[in-house]
Amino acid sequence: MADYGIKISKSGFDVGTASNKDLAFSSSLDTLKVYSSGSINMTAAGTATATHNLGYIPSFTSFAKFNGGQHDGKVFSLPAHFPSFFSKFIHAGTDTLKIVIESLPGTATSIDVKYVIFINQML
Amino acid sequence: MADYGIKISQAGFDVGTVADKDTIFTSKGSTPKVLSEGSASVSVGSADAGGPLASQGLTSVAHGLSYAPAYLSFCRIGTQTNRYHANNITGVPAETDYHHFWTYTDGTNINFVVGKNFQASDAGSTCSHSIYYYILADPAE
Numbered sequence: 324m325a326d327y328g329i330k331i332s333k334s335g336f337d338v339g340t341a342s343n344k345d346l347a348f349s350s351s352l353d354t355l356k357v358y359s360s361g362s363i364n365m366t367a368a369g370t371a372t373a374t375h376n377l378g379y380i381p382s383f384t385s386f387a388k389f390n391g392g393q394h395d396g397k398v399f400s401l402p403a404h405f406p407s408f409f410s411k412f413i414h415a416g417t418d419t420l421k422i423v424i425e426s427l428p429g430t431a432t433s434i435d436v437k438y439v440i441f442i443n444q445m446l
Numbered sequence: 447m448a449d450y451g452i453k454i455s456q457a458g459f460d461v462g463t464v465a466d467k468d469t470i471f472t473s474k475g476s477t478p479k480v481l482s483e484g485s486a487s488v489s490v491g492s493a494d495a496g497g498p499l500a501s502q503g504l505t506s507v508a509h510g511l512s513y514a515p516a517y518l519s520f521c522r523i524g525t526q527t528n529r530y531h532a533n534n535i536t537g538v539p540a541e542t543d544y545h546h547f548w549t550y551t552d553g554t555n556i557n558f559v560v561g562k563n564f565q566a567s568d569a570g571s572t573c574s575h576s577i578y579y580y581i582l583a584d585p586a587e
Contacts (some may be wrong), residue, residue, distance in 0.1 A: 356475030386586035397550040398514040400533045442468045
């Protein structure tokens with residue numbers, strides 16, 4: 324069967340000869356596809372849950388915006404651990420049904436956790 | 447309205463029946479979009495001794511957006527060769543100190559912080575750390 328597909332090169336590169344790193348898109352390479360996203364406000368240490376019901380463990384990413392305290396307004400990717408002002412980890416995990424976020428806000432009064440669950444199967 | 451969109455299946459799957467997880471691309475799910483990328487460096491001074499994070503360095507890069515964007519960042523600690531750590535990492539031993547790397551965004555900048563646990567045996571040293579980053583168009587808040 325003939326080679327076929329879709330390729331879009333970055334500006335300044337010939338799509339006929341561009342290497343993968345110089346492509347904006349290639350149908351021969353997987354992409355991260357967003358399944359769902361949301362935000363959870365946490366005012367104290369604990370666990371928050373977001374259900375996805377995909378039936379498999381998806382890839383995901385998450386960020387925490389600090390409200391109040393030393394780092395008001397800053398947005399960190401999770402997991403994050405700051406020895407000088409956090410006594411415990413912030414980390415995100417996932418299983419077949421949900422994404423679990425545990426946190427301890429430290430000097431912040433609350434955190435807004437933004438999570439993105441990808442369609443892409445991790446395990 | 448009729449169902450419509452674009453779907454590309456992985457090799458070996460029928461695009462007409464493929465599950466979303468077996469697609470290369472589907473317009474049902476948006477994809478992270480890289481807005482800009484670049485390199486930076488963070489220098490950590492040798493100002494004082496003792497204690498966790500006795501010295502810290504900060505480099506900020508303006509992203510030009512009105513919101514805090516999602517990002518990917520990687521840091522090479524000190525003179526480590528071909529060893530880049532992602533986003534947030536603590537306790538990396540290098541050059542007689544333990545180094546810590548964080549990235550955060552706000553409504554103006556993407557910010558890179560490297561701190562180190564200063565040790566008396568390392569008095570007077572400074573370190574430079576190489577960063578590579580991707581700023582995504584997708585908001586992180």
